[in-house]
Amino acid sequence: MAEAAQGPEGFLPLTPAVFHILLALADGEKHGYAIMQEVEDVTEGQVQMGPGTLYGSIKRMLAAGLIEESDDRPDPTLDDERRRYYRQTGLGRTVLRRETERMAELMALARRKHVWAGIGSRSIPT
Amino acid sequence: MSEASGRIAEHPDVSEASGRMTGGARRGRSGAPATIDLSVRIYTWFLAAYPARFRTEYGLHMAQAFRDLCRRDFQRGGFAGMLTLWARTSLDLARTTVEEHIERGLDMNREKFVRWSGWALMAGAVLFAAGLIIGSFDSYDMDPIGGVDAFYEIGQVAGLLLGHLLFVIGLLGLRTGYAGRSGSLGAGLLLLAVFGGVVSLGGLVGMSSVEAGWLAWMGGYLAVTLALAVFGIVAVRRRVFSRWNFAPILAGVGIPFLFGIGMVGVDSVSGQAPEWGAFLAVVLTSVGLILIGYRMQAEAGKIGEVAA
Numbered sequence A: 001m002a003e004a005a006q007g008p009e010g011f012l013p014l015t016p017a018v019f020h021i022l023l024a025l026a027d028g029e030k031h032g033y034a035i036m037q038e039v040e041d042v043t044e045g046q047v048q049m050g051p052g053t054l055y056g057s058i059k060r061m062l063a064a065g066l067i068e069e070s071d072d073r074p075d076p077t078l079d080d081e082r083r084r085y086y087r088q089t090g091l092g093r094t095v096l097r098r099e100t101e102r103m104a105e106l107m108a109l110a111r112r113k114h115v116w117a118g119i120g121s122r123s124i125p126t
Numbered sequence B: 001m002s003e004a005s006g007r008i009a010e011h012p013d014v015s016e017a018s019g020r021m022t023g024g025a026r027r028g029r030s031g032a033p034a035t036i037d038l039s040v041r042i043y044t045w046f047l048a049a050y051p052a053r054f055r056t057e058y059g060l061h062m063a064q065a066f067r068d069l070c071r072r073d074f075q076r077g078g079f080a081g082m083l084t085l086w087a088r089t090s091l092d093l094a095r096t097t098v099e100e101h102i103e104r105g106l107d108m109n110r111e112k113f114v115r116w117s118g119w120a121l122m123a124g125a126v127l128f129a130a131g132l133i134i135g136s137f138d139s140y141d142m143d144p145i146g147g148v149d150a151f152y153e154i155g156q157v158a159g160l161l162l163g164h165l166l167f168v169i170g171l172l173g174l175r176t177g178y179a180g181r182s183g184s185l186g187a188g189l190l191l192l193a194v195f196g197g198v199v200s201l202g203g204l205v206g207m208s209s210v211e212a213g214w215l216a217w218m219g220g221y222l223a224v225t226l227a228l229a230v231f232g233i234v235a236v237r238r239r240v241f242s243r244w245n246f247a248p249i250l251a252g253v254g255i256p257f258l259f260g261i262g263m264v265g266v267d268s269v270s271g272q273a274p275e276w277g278a279f280l281a282v283v284l285t286s287v288g289l290i291l292i293g294y295r296m297q298a299e300a301g302k303i304g305e306v307a308a
Helices: A014-026 A032-042 A050-066 A090-111 B001-011 B032-047 B050-134 B145-180 B183-206 B211-239 B247-260 B265-269 B275-306
Strands: A067-069 A086-090
Touching: A014 A090, A032 A050, A032 B050, A032 B247, A050 A067, A050 B050, A067 B032, A086 A090, B032 B050, B032 B247, B050 B145, B050 B275, B145 B183, B183 B211, B211 B247, B247 B275
Parallel strands: none
Antiparallel strands: A067 A086
């Protein structure tokens, strides 16, 4: 059902929700709650998505062809078969990579401008 | 509570709010803490606030995710944890219900506009071709409207004007519906086609009073058809339409070809150029536009999904 609406550049910049969902799916397919948990864990609780935000974003990402539903189950005996699993598409992977590159360029610019000293530092004291 | 919300609430995923909890809270019939059962039920009632299509597609999964969150937060923080979850979830519900309704409304408007503009493009193509062809029977081409050939003249003016107006609406709908999936080149070409259509319509309206009107009409029309022809190549490569991606080429190639060989415009249709060449160009253009219009109204429902 997914249909690519535009080229990868047309999706940038990504909203925080879409970026985190794509990032959560970078290492394999997950169901909705697992995505929410992963986002919360990797951001140390700074990003907490509610079900409305999650499934609203999932709906748009499916329509844009960034993710797709998966029929595979990691282990059917361990999980509820009624859950829907999602995975990145090729376009989703490309968009995530481009967004990450875009952010890296911004961070490099911030370093050159002495706004930010790098990983582990919050900002350069003025 | 709506029927759909009721079904979600009755679903085993939702109503069995986990028997795996080990806390000391009072348990419901399913073995889950009553607080979780109640929370999930209330949440499913709130789901009725979402648009029906969204709720039908995702309501069950949202309730399931909320149940999982309840279990986790109850385990972590008891009632205080549940209160914090509800505070967060209320904000999420309030924000996303509004978002989904706005998006649904926009999609519906877009969908309707693209569908109707598809019909406009088809009707415009027929009227425009009819105007040109009727005008070709006008044997006194440059005389004022009236007299023995009044039928041909009025038919030509009415067909061209109304056809052109519908044609511009159709092009606007084409850009609205398909720019997003046509890439930057395709979107630019569709914008050029709309702009050319407006210039051409202006020229047609002002033709009788402004000398440059004729030039604007033909220049605008040439821009429209050229833009459509090149857009057709983009459409074939990117599969912009689900079928008949060659249609814009068909719509755009005839008139520039006539211009290219020096058999230009209305005069060519009315007799100075080979009749068959001009007739073929008009028929090709019209058939192409009708095919595009047909695809637009047939695919309008999918446009909302893609645009999302």
